[in-house]
Amino acid sequence: MIPTAETPADRLVLEAVGFSLSTLPADARIAIALSGGVDSSVLLDAAVRVAGASRCLALHVHHGLSAHADAWLAHCEAFARERGVEFAAERVEVSRDAGVSVEAAARAARYRALDDMCASRDVATLWLAQHADDQAETVLLQLLRGAGLAGLAAMAPEYLPAGASVTRVRPLLHLLRAQLEQYAGERALQSIDDESNADTRYARNALRHEVTPALAVHFPGFRDALARTAAHAASAQRLLDALARIDMESASRDEGRALSHDALLAFDDDRALNLMRYWMRTSGFVAASSARLGDALRQLREIGAAGEGHGLRIDHAGHALRSYRGLVYWEAGDSNEPADETALAARAISELAWQGESIWRLRQWRGTFVFADADVAAGDSDTIPASVLRRAVLSARSRSGGERMRTSEARNAPSRTLKNLFQERGVPAWKRDVPLLYVGDDLLFVPLLGVNRAALPEQVDEAESRVRIVWREDLLIG
Template identity: 40%
Template sequence: MTGPVAGVLAQAGVAAGCRVCCCLSGGVDSVVLLHRLCELRHGLDFVLSAAHVHHGLSANADDWLAFCSELCARLEVPFVSFRVDVRRDHPQGIEAAAREARHAALAEMDCDWLAFGHHQDDQAETLLFRLFRGAGVRGAAAMAAVELPSAGRAGRLRPLLGLRRAQIEAWARAHALAWVEDESNADRRFARNDIRHRIVPAVEQAFPGAVPALARAAEHFHEAAGLLDQLARQDEAACGGATLDGAALLRLDDARIANLLRWQMRQLGVAAPARSRLAEALRQLRATQAQRPLRLALGALACCVYRGRVWLERAALAGAPAPQSWCGESHLPWAGGLVDFEPGVGRGLSRAMLERATSVRVAARVPGMHLRLAGDRPRRSLKNLCQEAGIPAWLRERLPVLEIDGVPAWVGGIGVAVDFACKPGESGIEPVWRERS
């Protein structure tokens, strides 16, 4: 039993000083895993702890918490417990609600790795569960033995993933280990339990090697998902980065565009939308050739198209940023981008006027704002100027406005008011709004 666990730790690069937290439910799988990690911690010199999540769903939950606490005390393993409130009205049911609450609690652990007791039977059940729900390649990849840490998130270890449930239970009995039994695991009203107790046995009766075969299939899906991620990274780079060049994007076929957008969503920590919603977004992108301004809702994110560029942003628009004084800085942050101040001659704002001003600041537009861009043109409302410039409505609230002594002198994407414009040969400062930093 120690060999498979040590192999996964070696694959992950767990070494001296690494902090590994065993996620301890009290069931046989996590109890066996904790004992194996205890045997390895001194030789590999990693720091071991354990965490238990009290869901409050069973009358025995307090007893399970006490069992885990006492076990860790005997093994001299630092122990942390969490009590969570599980939503009873979760759209995907109580199982999904408990899982979300559990993972949210475990994410609070200050560690490098979270170690779970999932095994090969769990892998097969997870694959079937996801396939029955119509999962794609990534969903069918199920669980990986090693998930590397990323973006402040602890890595995941599943050292028992290559072992059958029966092997783990046999080892526990041979070593006289005690564990707890969650009575809900026998309740076939839960989909995963029904798969475990009814469907998998029926499949194994017809195909005796079904569970290992399903686990191998999950590994194949995992490899394929990795290749799709590589393709998405390459396509993003070819399309100019996170803010995509619309023309280059539309030269890809729909499957690659969808793969790229899904990958970008995962980088933002957001689940991909329904396949039908993404297909509709692609249809609208094709119809406009990424030339007409669009903002397409895709769940928590929106796909935005403006001036030939395509990007994803949060669907809920934040309010306009607070005003910021400008004191000669080369740039100021604004609405997820930057306002750069570039020195020049005969362009932009008059440097002399800026230096004489009592107050210079960047702020949001105010209702009724007007601007005159040239001496032979009338003052125009900002709304009309935005319409002429093709600036979509959702961007207008975020336009940066540079005010000199309270008077609008420049608007991002629109230009410089004539009264503040730099004369030919005069030293000037040209503000430039980089919409996405």
């Protein structure tokens, strides 16, 4: 039940929070992102009043960008404790990479940390404190940057980003900053003031302090007008996404991790670009500029569906666009580097002293090695004597580059690099990030390629039991 409101501002805030709460199960816990500023302090205070302290969890991210960051963390913890709310915080390092603004890097790090904290706790949703003024500033920024519909749609009241653990909700999105400040004053809420918010070198601050005050004088209803613009853009974007989902049905390959080159190029430019935007967004990529996407499509058309994309020079968000055997996909790395020289990411080595186990679960690889009894007499030839598995400790390792194996049973057959074998068998780059199974220091088995014959003994006891090794990804475990 919503508490009795004492003032108009009190009523508006409590009703907004109550509406968001009404969409959740009665016992669902809510995480509130608490920066310590007025907006998030109002959201937490109102959430406690409406939902109760036991259902709330305050989450704070320490960016380390300000000399006051430690004091802000202490303030947020005290603010939450005063209301009987559980508090958690995480420190992050903000990337200073060239070409990435500090604002964007801090925002990305903040959301990653918030999502990590939500994933490790029993919460149903993450509440954010953005309001109508923030929405208006976002629409203006996107307009000035020449953003498309997805940018103009600005901030959704509720959304679930790709890869996020919980839905994000903005209960205060239709309220003005002035209304939140009035609530905070009436409730005597103590909040912090981030000095960077006054720095007009940042585009959003320049709009907030120098542009929107002038707009408010000449166009008093500009916030509502911009909110309507965002709503119209969001509606149009939903229609474009519906079209992209239809196109994905014909163009998607390998559960959306790649697109058919033929199918993509069959669309006209507008439809192909819409599909690429949707594909990248649903794959978890940050939005690419229209110029970059246009250049990518131009290059893809120039090489043609039959050609290999070794000359593609499109880099985005730490990945390079690749074209291989009729498929288009993103691979970690730089387009100036040769494609897929090694595994996508190194993982810690796992070891097992094999004593006849039938399965070996590798959580960091999201899969399982299965050791099944084999019947050589029935033609099951790609097998391993059980004694080989026991001769030394088994280890699962990442590719480091240059590994070789011999797949032929002929003793004088040459060994070949894993890269060449993968290419020969048409295994796309994103499927090559598999655990290599070693026995001692010898490479024994490679998923998708099979047994390394060079690791097997020349003389084999025909009566000895043999084992077939199978690698199964998590989604295939039944």
